[in-house]
Amino acid sequence: MRRPRRVKPLATIISAGLSKFGRREGVYARELFAEAALEAFHRVEKLDPGKDIKAAFIGQMSEAYEHQAHDAPIAASWAGLLPAPATRIENACASSGSALRCGIMAIKSGLYDIVLVGGVEKMTNQPTPEVTGILATASDYPFEQWNGMTFPGLFALMATVHMHDYGTTEEQMAAVAVKNHKNGALNPKAHMQKEVSLDEVMKSRMVAWPLKLYDCSLITDGASCLILTSPKLAKKLSDNYVHIIGSGQSQDTFCLHERDSLTTINAAKQAAQEAYKMADVKAKDIDVAEVHDCFTIAEIIACEDLGFCRPGQGGKFVESGASNIGGAIPINTSGGLKSKGHPVGATGTAQVHELFLQLTGQADRRQVADAEIALAHNLGGSGATGVVHILRGA
Amino acid sequence: MSELPPPTIEEFYRQCADRKLMAVRCVRCKHIMVPPRAICPKCRSSRVEWVQLGTQGKLVTYTIVHVSPPQFKHMTPYAVGIVEMEEGVKLPSIIRTSRLESLKIGMELEVDFSPKSQETSWPHWPRYFFKETE
Numbered sequence: 001m002r003r004p005r006r007v008k009p010l011a012t013i014i015s016a017g018l019s020k021f022g023r024r025e026g027v028y029a030r031e032l033f034a035e036a037a038l039e040a041f042h043r044v045e046k047l048d049p050g051k052d053i054k055a056a057f058i059g060q061m062s063e064a065y066e067h068q069a070h071d072a073p074i075a076a077s078w079a080g081l082l083p084a085p086a087t088r089i090e091n092a093c094a095s096s097g098s099a100l101r102c103g104i105m106a107i108k109s110g111l112y113d114i115v116l117v118g119g120v121e122k123m124t125n126q127p128t129p130e131v132t133g134i135l136a137t138a139s140d141y142p143f144e145q146w147n148g149m150t151f152p153g154l155f156a157l158m159a160t161v162h163m164h165d166y167g168t169t170e171e172q173m174a175a176v177a178v179k180n181h182k183n184g185a186l187n188p189k190a191h192m193q194k195e196v197s198l199d200e201v202m203k204s205r206m207v208a209w210p211l212k213l214y215d216c217s218l219i220t221d222g223a224s225c226l227i228l229t230s231p232k233l234a235k236k237l238s239d240n241y242v243h244i245i246g247s248g249q250s251q252d253t254f255c256l257h258e259r260d261s262l263t264t265i266n267a268a269k270q271a272a273q274e275a276y277k278m279a280d281v282k283a284k285d286i287d288v289a290e291v292h293d294c295f296t297i298a299e300i301i302a303c304e305d306l307g308f309c310r311p312g313q314g315g316k317f318v319e320s321g322a323s324n325i326g327g328a329i330p331i332n333t334s335g336g337l338k339s340k341g342h343p344v345g346a347t348g349t350a351q352v353h354e355l356f357l358q359l360t361g362q363a364d365r366r367q368v369a370d371a372e373i374a375l376a377h378n379l380g381g382s383g384a385t386g387v388v389h390i391l392r393g394a
Numbered sequence: 395m396s397e398l399p400p401p402t403i404e405e406f407y408r409q410c411a412d413r414k415l416m417a418v419r420c421v422r423c424k425h426i427m428v429p430p431r432a433i434c435p436k437c438r439s440s441r442v443e444w445v446q447l448g449t450q451g452k453l454v455t456y457t458i459v460h461v462s463p464p465q466f467k468h469m470t471p472y473a474v475g476i477v478e479m480e481e482g483v484k485l486p487s488i489i490r491t492s493r494l495e496s497l498k499i500g501m502e503l504e505v506d507f508s509p510k511s512q513e514t515s516w517p518h519w520p521r522y523f524f525k526e527t528e
């Protein structure tokens with residue numbers, strides 16, 4: 001069997017931190033971020049964060065949740081990083097996936113030797129209709145929002161065509177939720193550590209037909225972060241590190257209706273091709289993946305776009321158990337956005353946090369045996385942004 | 395050409411107030427687009443012109459929204475979809491029907507318009523929407 005060529009890493013992750021995800025009543029975004037940062041700092045004893053971390057890139061989607069813009073210097077301050085430059089990166093649900101790319105570019109360029117990337121969102125202060133409205137701001141205002149579109153609605157428009165063209169069923173979408181809740185039940189940081197049955201998913205109330213409540217990711221408070229450095233410095237600072245060997249990002253039309261196909265997210269497909277090429281690996285080389293299951297149909301489409309199965313076969317793929325822990329390619333071992341939760345700005349680096357645990361053998365009951373190559377797939381909006389990263393265990 | 399209105403979103407909605415559904419077409423590659431814009435996304439040409447669309451379209455996909463933002467709550471459950479016009483351009487739209495269960499991919503629809511919003515704040519746009527052909 002062909003082993004992938006060991007390409008030179010772009011940058012190296014020496015630590016990762018995650019706040020507890022959930023309904024964090026009485027806790028501010030900045031406080032969540034500090035919680036994630038503390039976990040990351042504790043993992044690398046040789047690091048003096050306030051002195052050694054030279055810059056921070058922090059993903060956050062909306063200031064509407066907490067009436068708070070300009071959150072990067074706040075988060076950096078609460079993490080004890082002042083006066084290091086801190087910049088907010090906003091690409092909707094791909095905010096921290098994009099922040100990670102900024103960190104990689106900062107390291108790869110040689111501008112800084114150690115940076116922190118992460119993301120945060122505190123969503124549950126607002127009632128669900130308001131959150132639905134705030135999330136909808138990441139879709140086109142004059143044509144999509146003006147015409148009553150919601151985020152579940154936009155993904156439902158894709159699901160309807162996927163069902164029509166490929167015979168994908170509501171049960172297959174529900175199978176994504178069942179799998180991810182099963183994984184999330186094993187994750188002490190997950191928002192909803194509870195298994196759900198296929199029947200419960202199918203009988204949950206309608207949100208945007210054919211998507212039901214249990215087809216949708218959770219409205220969650222949470223923060224995540226990673227500490228990046230050069231491969232050379234990583235060896236001096238830590239024994240547990242993970243190399244980033246591929247990074248891709250691409251954009252597509254902002255409005256869903258302008259795309260040639262509604263059954264694929266082209267931005268993610270392009271990003272994956274770029275990352276695969278850079279890393280010199282193929283889909284079959286991936287041992288474990290975190291994909292952007294903001295809705296169950298999104299995981300089905302992601303498996304097709306990433307080449308884990310053929311176009312149109314994503315429903316059968318999840319039904320077959322291939323993406324279970326113990327299957328051919330375990331997907332969303334963390335529980336995914338579905339069960340771990342989706343604090344929008346925190347999601348991209350939270351996915352990589354899980355893969356850091358997997359590739360350093362720290363994923364406890366969710367551990368995938370002998371995982372060496374991992375992939376993170378992060379979407380922004382209805383797929384105007386696609387970000388893919390490929391990691392390799394050291 | 396200078397007397398033609400610019401390819402802007404405000405102009406699109408100004409035309410809706412006159413019950414006209416407009417799109418912008420690239421003079422060079424003939425790509426036709428909504429939202430209107432000054433640079434063709436396909437061939438990058440900046441020679442674009444307004445064209446008036448017909449009234450008939452076909453439903454490409456749809457969903458029925460049960461959980462909406464506050465401003466649409468009074469309409470729930472309501473249908474939204476993507477409609478393809480005879481000219482080949484697609485638009486997102488509210489689909490007005492008294493029978494949500496009768497919606498089908500491929501069904502024929504026709505455009506209609508509702509008057510300008512009476513809100514005091516921007517935007518004051520009217521709305522286009524689609525309904526079953528009579």
Ligand SMILES: [Zn+2]
Nearest residue numbers: 420423434437
């Ligand atoms: Zn053109």
